[in-house]
Amino acid sequence: xxxxxxxPSHQVTQMGQEVILRCxxxxxxxxxxxxxxxxxxxxxxxxxFYNNEISEKSEIFDDQFSVERPDGSNFTLKIRSTxxxxxxxxxxxxxxxxxEQYFGPGTRxxxx
Amino acid sequence: RKEVEQxxxxxxxxxxxxxxxxxxxxxxxxxxxxxxxxDCRKEPKLLMSVYSSGNEDGxxxxxxxxxxxxxxxxxxxSKLSDSATYLCVVKSGYGGSQGNLIFGKGTKLSxxx
Numbered sequence: 513x514x515x516x517x518x519x520p521s522h523q524v525t526q527m528g529q530e531v532i533l534r535c536x537x538x539x540x541x542x543x544x545x546x547x548x549x550x551x552x553x554x555x556x557x558x559x560x561f562y563n564n565e566i567s568e569k570s571e572i573f574d575d576q577f578s579v580e581r582p583d584g585s586n587f588t589l590k591i592r593s594t595x596x597x598x599x600x601x602x603x604x605x606x607x608x609x610x611x612e613q614y615f616g617p618g619t620r621x622x623x624x
Numbered sequence: 625r626k627e628v629e630q631x632x633x634x635x636x637x638x639x640x641x642x643x644x645x646x647x648x649x650x651x652x653x654x655x656x657x658x659x660x661x662x663d664c665r666k667e668p669k670l671l672m673s674v675y676s677s678g679n680e681d682g683x684x685x686x687x688x689x690x691x692x693x694x695x696x697x698x699x700x701x702s703k704l705s706d707s708a709t710y711l712c713v714v715k716s717g718y719g720g721s722q723g724n725l726i727f728g729k730g731t732k733l734s735x736x737x
Contacts, residue, residue: 615667
């Protein structure tokens with residue numbers, strides 16, 4: 513069964529550094545998303561992406577964040593200058609339609 | 625009012641018990657509803673979509689009451705492997721918009737032998 517994959521599984525970085533989180537969505541899916549979950553809190557939407565454009569973004573997704581689909585398979589989330597409060601689990605999700613979304617295993621980001 | 629509200633639990637039940645989770649949502653225009661399960665420090669996994677007519681998948685039954693903005697999940701004959709956090713999820717957006725998922729905080733279930 514096809515799955516969303518994410519790398520790395522765990523990233524430790526220092527405050528102020530740039531990080532890039534990578535995702536490979538399921539191959540025939542058209543719609544892509546990033547979510548995050550701070551430890552002990554609910555899953556929160558960051559951004560949705562379709563046809564090489566951002567469809568929607570939340571207020572969390574400020575100028576420090578960007579997304580890109582550099583080729584036909586990868587979907588990346590970049591945080592330009594990390595803050596302590598960016599420490600969270602980041603989940604990529606993809607969907608073949610505008611309905612069910614399938615999540616990757618996540619990248620745990622720790623900012624020190 | 626929170627967008628998606630759930631009883632956080634925990635629900636501690638013996639194997640074989642029937643357990644029900646409830647959820648309310650605030651946006652009456654919401655169109656799509658789901659239950660996901662999340663194991664500790666893992667990703668949310670789609671358990672089932674929730675249809676207006678109600679739907680069943682094995683031991684799991686989901687119901688939607690649009691008038692009350694209320695969603696439920698019933699688990700019959702619970703197994704040890706059902707222990708997880710159950711997330712009530714509502715999709716935002718209208719018609720053909722891409723929208724995004726709005727998650728509740730989850731209800732923790734612990735099934736004991």
